[in-house]
Amino acid sequence: MVRVIVDGTPVDVPPDFSALQACEAAGKEIPRFCYHERLSVAGNCRMCLVQVARAPKPVASCGFPVSEGMEILTDTEVVRRARRAVMEFLLINHPLDCPICDQGGECDLQDQAYGYGTGISRYHEAKRAVTDKDIGPLVKTVMTRCIQCTRCVRFTTEVAGTPELGMVFRGENAEITTYVEKALTSELSGNLIDVCPVGALTSKPAAFHGRSWEYKKTDSIDVMDAVGTNIQVHARSGEVMRIVPRVNDEVNEEWLSDKGRFSIDGLKRRRLDRPWVRVHGKLVEASWQDAFVALARRLDGVAGYQIGAVAGDLCDAESLCALKDLMAALGSPNVDCRQDNAWYDLTSREGYLFNSGITGIGEADVLLLVGTHPRHEAPVLNARIRKRFLAAGRGHFPIGMIGQPPTDPTYDVTVLGDGPEALGALQAGGSEFAEAFRKAKRPMIILGHGALTRPDAAGIYAACQTLLSQGEAVAEGWQGLNILHTAASRVAGLDLGLVPGLRGRSASGMLRGGVDILWLLGADEFPVDKIGTETFVVYQGHHGDAAAARADIILPGAAYTEKPGTYVNTEGRVQRSFRAVFPPGEAREDWRILRAFSEVLGKTLPYDTLEAVRERMAAINPVFRQGGGGLQPAAQIAGQGTSAPAAAASVSAPEGRVEAGAFRPVVRDYYLTNAISRASPTMAECSRVYGPAAAVAAE
């Protein structure tokens, strides 16, 4: 630690701190534009000038390292004058269009001009204008507002790993651009909007839709992937206006994937807002009462084993719990949360978790990706891998990949093969990567659903375990085998034991006509036409996607922004979200629908309140007991090491062999992976610009 004196107050900071960080540690606010905690230091805005004792002139604190006994003055006349002068320079070419600027009200330049600028204007000259750039369907540019802090350049280069933005030309003519007109190819491009301190980069879909102070802000959890990104839902008069990330260093730092941010217009379209019942082959609107009665009549006399339930990818744990309890009440062992028929080792919780943890990526020293392309399956997690890759330096974090990456992973990978046979070659050793893996202290394998949805998943899993056990120097307590989920509900489903019970049918068995009555809880990600014509389908969910069209009874549920829910991310972190808006029309929270229907059946589920459902969840699996909302990250990883519930344990881990054959990509089109994103015009536009069809057209 180094002792520095900030405005007369001594403060101890680590020696790698900059003067700006030391000032912050001392509780002093330093204005800044170009400095960003998670990006490299550029030092080009000069707004963070402070006085350092014995320095001849003010220094830019963001790039000035601390030293023992350094005296920093943040509030002297020199500093104030310097800030005013810098502010005046920054505003020379900045347009006075705050009233029509989407950044207005949450603009660093506005705030700091108010706080540190002069009250008068001396600008008589014409301002320069810069042509706006078209950088894709998500980010709108008004480049005249740009103050050239280069945060966006550094973000795309460092965090997103898609260096496409740059500052070209020089001096007065300098501008931020892609130079060759093109759409940014990053799945994290929405973060540019947050990173930009002014209104140069704003949200294109949300342009001119609202003001930051009008929004009701609700903490929530993203369900577009299984990372469990902490988000804040901004709503106005019952409508979700935008979603922004919250800071959680253990999960998403402060980033959010584009799908999580921009799918929101899908929340207003193709919604199921009232119950529907199929009468004479045609769906007709019904009341809740009629729908429940019709369903209860159909269920009457049907044996438990002929009823089945499949849970989808976006469900909250509460509804999963209620679904499981309802099926148990009906005497059905047929319940599954794996509509992609993935295989997991369910003997313990480690069998299906991202065991190293998301922060564990930062400690790993070698990484093997098996049947996964994290850039599409979990963009925020992929940014972690890239961060580790950059921090390690050239060649010090070898990354192997089995399965061809469909796009640039944003870090250097060694493609070791197309299919699981490459694992055998790794075990045999010999290659450079195999040697690095064997000697690693913290080797890490990320096993994706490209592998786990194959028939030989158990063999692949066993091969990965063998490979890890061959490590010669693995650190004590290090868990290197990680499952990367893509479904936000999956881990919660497994934790609650939503897997087939004794002689129960799996999802594929149910869909292939193994049951007479099939209850789909938001399950859309499977070929709906495979459902037998005789099967009676109940669809409970929020979007009129493929499965709803096939349904015989539709029970309208709530989307993730419309209900308080518990989600467990891929590393087993239990997080809670809150209700931002109410579901549309007659739609209700899903666990309440299940609870209400159980009463119609005369098999009332034993909970009436959200707290009671959560008690029940905790009774099934203690991990849910400690999940105390999304705001206490330290307490969130719950129940590491507790064994999975008995129902899950009944599915034993079959030892299997691996078969040849290339891994198929899990995510075919990043922008269209679930019912919400498929209903979103923004995502449809992204798919048109970036998706597989666009890639084919470009070739």
Added chain:
Amino acid sequence: MNTQQAQPDSFVFDSASEAEIVVALSKYPPERKASAVMPLLYIAQRQMGRLTGSAWVPVVAMDEIARRLGMAAIRVYEVASFYTMFNTKPVGRYHLQVCTTTPCWLRGSDDVVAACKRATGITAFGETSADGQFTLTQVECLGACSNAPILQVDDDYYEDMDGPRTVALIESLRKGERPPAGPTINRSGSAPEGGRKTLMDPVHSISENK
């Protein structure tokens, strides 16, 4: 800026350029080969001048350089657009670069500019003449103030210019001649006009001190 205009579809380094690239790359360690971006841009620009008569760097050439040096294309665009001596738009066969910074301006660069415009038919800086032979560019100090004003044609300095000599130079360029670079008046380098003006005393004569 519309970067799409008049961009060629492809760019391949020819054998002469390849030989130069080998030399340029040999100056840097292999893992730092991105340092060779400026030499390579210049090689590409000269090759374009050699092969097409217009010394500029098209986007495809920058992409090729980025590929060879293992860097993002935008980083090459940044470098090429920052330095004024890389032309990112096509230029004429002869690139007339008039220094108009204070010393040259005081010594009559306005006459040189006017003569350039008169002789080539160009009306403003940055334009190319109708016949495609000349592009007129305003440049900042060329660092040869003792020989002001300077007219740089491609890589050559023509020094101590005035209006009539500028016209004469352009006329001979038009004929395909390349007059020798350097002062256009009777002086050697930046030595005084007409020969030595000081230290004329015999004691200072080098030959007599021998």
